[in-house]
Amino acid sequence: MAENKVDTLNSSAVSDKTIEAFHLMWDSFPHGVLLLKSNRDIVAANKMSTELGAIEGRKCFQLGGLSDIHKGCLGNCAIEEGTSQRRTYQDKTIGKIVDAYWLPVPTDENLMLHFAIYLDPPTDD
Numbered sequence: 001m002a003e004n005k006v007d008t009l010n011s012s013a014v015s016d017k018t019i020e021a022f023h024l025m026w027d028s029f030p031h032g033v034l035l036l037k038s039n040r041d042i043v044a045a046n047k048m049s050t051e052l053g054a055i056e057g058r059k060c061f062q063l064g065g066l067s068d069i070h071k072g073c074l075g076n077c078a079i080e081e082g083t084s085q086r087r088t089y090q091d092k093t094i095g096k097i098v099d100a101y102w103l104p105v106p107t108d109e110n111l112m113l114h115f116a117i118y119l120d121p122p123t124d125d
Contacts, residue, residue, distance in 0.1 A: 014111065019044045026113075033115040035105075036060055038079045043111065060114065078102035078112050090121070097121055 019035070022044045026033040032049035034042055040061060045054035054063060061070045074085035085102040096118040105111035 014043050014108070018105075018108065018111070022046075022113075029115070031115055031117050033113060034060055036075065036112050036114055038075070038110050038112070040075065072100075074100075074102045075112060075114065078104045079109070082109065091118075094118070095121070 014035075014037070022035045023046070026046040029046055030048065032052050032054065033046040034049055034054060035044040037043055040059045042054055042056050042058055042060055045056060052063070054060075061073075072087050072089065074087055077083075078085045082104050084104070087098075087100045089098055089100075090096075091098050097120075098116050098118055100116040101114065103113040105113065
């Protein structure tokens, strides 16, 4: 039944008020943040995401191509369970620690925030 929830919610419209609130909260955040529909359509992108190539209306997974990184996506869990999800891992291709989040929007069960913070690994000093 959870699969149907994700599939049937994709057609709902997102209010201008929600998009405005997203930009007010996230445009100054120093990492990319996306407001996504459950079908992975980008509804809004903060300034950093836009600078990195995010385009509203495209699928979020199109940003990095169909790489292995998307195999760890926790977006479905966030939407289906209505709970925040987190995944932390070492990206050896860029030499960074990635702290990724998927946060359901409480006022719209079809929406989630997604962002990742890229950190330098600790050094032995």
